[in-house]
Amino acid sequence: MSTPNTPSVTGTAPVVDETPKDDTMPFETIEERFIDAMGEMAARAHTNSSMHGFWRWYEAHKHDPDSVVIWKLSRHALINSETGECTEGVRKELPDNHLSNRSMEVAELADIVIRVMDYAGGHGLPLAEVILEKMAYNAKRPMMHGDKKA
Numbered sequence: 001m002s003t004p005n006t007p008s009v010t011g012t013a014p015v016v017d018e019t020p021k022d023d024t025m026p027f028e029t030i031e032e033r034f035i036d037a038m039g040e041m042a043a044r045a046h047t048n049s050s051m052h053g054f055w056r057w058y059e060a061h062k063h064d065p066d067s068v069v070i071w072k073l074s075r076h077a078l079i080n081s082e083t084g085e086c087t088e089g090v091r092k093e094l095p096d097n098h099l100s101n102r103s104m105e106v107a108e109l110a111d112i113v114i115r116v117m118d119y120a121g122g123h124g125l126p127l128a129e130v131i132l133e134k135m136a137y138n139a140k141r142p143m144m145h146g147d148k149k150a
């Protein structure tokens with residue numbers, strides 16, 4: 001027995017989706033959506049970081065090439081520090097300090113991604129595009145990328 005909202009399928013033609021195509025959808029592939037979304041999220045990460053004062057030193061020194069290198073190295077150190085925190089979280093099976101429903105492991109991985117997006121957003125680097133290029137390159141590499149142990 002069918003309910004009033006259940007259409008009868010007896011003797012009916014297959015349902016054809018005649019919904020007009022949405023011409024407002026700007027992306028056709030997941031890669032295009034990824035580039036768009038990652039670009040937007042990198043901009044947001046950078047805006048938030050800037051608004052909290054973390055780019056003040058860079059803004060004051062960005063016209064000196066040596067200072068820019070020092071700045072970038074300091075950002076790399078901070079990204080590295082997040083990997084150490086992730087390692088510690090796994091070693092001790094800790095919850096995150098700020099998101100108590102999340103493990104420290106995943107929260108620190110998120111910190112890494114946020115810091116990388118901030119860096120790319122702040123320096124205008126095409127992070128999403130290069131991620132896709134690297135993934136495509138890696139997909140074609142040999143097993144264990146040749147003689148690598150890990």
Ligand SMILES: [Mg+2]
Nearest residue numbers: 082085108111
């Ligand atoms: Mg952290």
